[in-house]
Amino acid sequence: MSSLKLHQQRFDYFLVLDFEATCEQNAKIQPQEIIEFPVLKVNGTTWETESIFHQYVRPVHHPRLTTFCTELTGIIQNQVDEQPDFIETFRLFEDWMHKEKLLDGMMTSVFVTCGDWDLKTW
Incomplete structure (x- = not known):
């Protein structure tokens, strides 16, 4: 039985990101939008x-x-209706990053995704 080795991490925080976006089966929606x-x-x-x-x-x-x-993401229409658009959502995200002191230069952080789709697409 192998034992788990923990190593000192280079980053104080890992920011785990998992966007969901508009999609259609067998077609590419242009532009795809984060939902x-x-x-x-x-x-x-x-x-x-x-x-x-x-x-x-x-x-x-x-x-x-x-x-x-909806079938792929589990997100239904009324969950996105009346929500902020992406520009406002990104402002809210920046506010959260400031509140969490992730942008003040005192902490190190890195974004983590499952695969490259979340960051290469946007």
């Missing part, structure tokens, strides 16, 4: 989640979610 913007702030020493930013986002270019999108 869910979740980020977990995970402590790099304790591995505890210390804070969560979560916001549904109202799509502007394609305001109606497709049936495929």
Whole structure:
């Protein structure tokens, strides 16, 4: 049985990001729009989640979610209706980053995703 080795982390925090976006089966929606913007702030020493930013986002270019999108993401239309658009959501995210002291230069952090889709697409 192998034992787990813990190593000193280079980052104080890991920001776990997992966007959901508008989509259609067998077609590419242009432009694709983020409809869910979740980020977990995970402590790099304790591995505890210390804070969560979560916001549904109202799509502007394609305001109606497709049936495929709802089935794939689990997000239904009334979860995005009346929500802020992406520009306002990003402002809210920046406010959260400031509140969490992630932008003051005192803490190191890195974004973490499952695969490259979340960051290469946007």
